[in-house]
Amino acid sequence: MSHWVPLCRLRDAPAEGEVVEAEAEGRSICLARHNGALSALDNWCPHRQGPLGQGWIEGGAVLCPWHAWAFDLQTGVAALPERATVDVFPLRLEAEDVLIDLQSGEPAEVTR
Template identity: 40%
Template sequence: MAYIKLTNEAELPGDGEAKEFELAGKTICVANLKGRIMAIDNVCLHMGGPLGQGFIEGNKLVCPWHGWEYDLGTGQVADDPEAKLALYPIKIENGEVLIEV
């Protein structure tokens, strides 16, 4: 698989924030954890809440609908090790944000 352009670096969420991006009919959640940029599936495993509209608490991404918490390092739900969202490799090159989906 190859990296494709998701957005420009200037569009990335600020520290402690998450944001949604559309890519080929799919919505990706990009989170900024103390300057570390991470990309994760946008659809909450509980009832499909939009994680990119959630917020970050500690190192967890919190769903805006009912508060399920996702570990941004692994994509795992805090209370359920079996429930896990996909994380996507993401990198920044020459002001462009590239992602592998």
């Protein structure tokens, strides 16, 4: 079942190669733009709860600002350790709003 809610205005989404923190219904989200596509991941790193939305992008992954674990922007899977993952949420655009599906954990991205 889907649960689409507003995440941010499109104008507030990160620029190419950047990440920001956003919030939807009290859930903290790491919103990133890489190769023109927006990706939304759970903001809290499973290592020690570092804020991924304060990290940076390298090679299609967002790096945690605390100890540099790298999570793939499409799958949420960390390069090392291999079992570390964060949820990745579907996004869609509606007019000038970025919407997020908080119920689904399936990888997705939007371009614009």
